[in-house]
Amino acid sequence: MKVAQNKVVTLEYQIRNAQGEVVEDTSGHPLQYIQGIGQLLPALEKALEGKEAGEEVELTLAPDQAFGEYDENQIQHIPRSAFGEGMDLQPGMVMYARTPDGHQLPFLIREVRDDVVVADFNHPLAGETLTFHLKVLEVRDATPEELAHGHVHGPDTHHSH
Ligand SMILES: [Zn+2]
Structure with a gap:
């Protein structure tokens, strides 16, 4: 077949x-x-x-x-407060964001700053x-x-x- x-x-x-x-x-x-x-x-x-x-x-x-091409617009700054208080966020971690329609969207943490997390939504x-x-x-x-x-x-x- x-x-x-x-x-x-x-x-x-x-x-x-x-x-x-x-x-x-x-x-x-x-x-x-x-x-x-x-x-x-x-x-x-x-x-x-x-x-x-x-x-x-x-x-x-x-x-x-x-x-796809690497797209700088897929880099987003997420407020640190959007993550759990005790979460040990590290560059290189893959996390999931929930979209309004309920899908899980993976992203890579590029950088963790005091107030924001730099998240990369490009496909790896x-x-x-x-x-x-x-x-x-x-x-x-x-x-x-x-x-x-x-x-x-x-x-x-x-x-x-
Ligand atoms: Zn089925």
């Missing part, structure tokens, strides 16, 4: 930056997604289209096709040219329920929503 719209794809991938360093590696921890519904970067879905289990593909993406890999090595492990049809939910259900995951 080939990767196509509405197929559930199981894959492993490795991401390397322009210096050749591995920045993410899912070997041994495969990921599952539904092709064609926007769960994966469009450029990756395009590269995987038509591939079968066992096939590998490697492609290099500029920031605008990967996780923003601004990077990245090489993706993808290996397709399995391709199957999505169930109607999976398509309705917009995500993959495991063989023994019981859930209701």
Whole structure:
């Protein structure tokens, strides 16, 4: 079976930056997604289209096709008082902000000052040219329920929503 719209794809991938360093590696921890519904970067879905289990593909993406350009406007100053009193805030920590519609938005603490915390909302890999090595492990049809939910259900995951 080939990767196509509405197929559930199981894959492993490795991401390397322009210096050749591995920045993410899912070997041994495969990921599952539904092709064609926007769960994966469009450029990756395009590269995987038509591939079968066992096939590998490697492609290099500029920031605008990967996780975006680094954007200075994504740096925000959050009042120190917005954080818990006893919180030990340190540069390099990843925290989550809750958006008005209830989503969790990760940010990286760049700097902790007396009155403000400098928060970076850029994707950790923003601004990077990245090489993706993808290996397709399995391709199957999505169930109607999976398509309705917009995500993959495991063989023994019981859930209701
Ligand atoms: Zn579901």
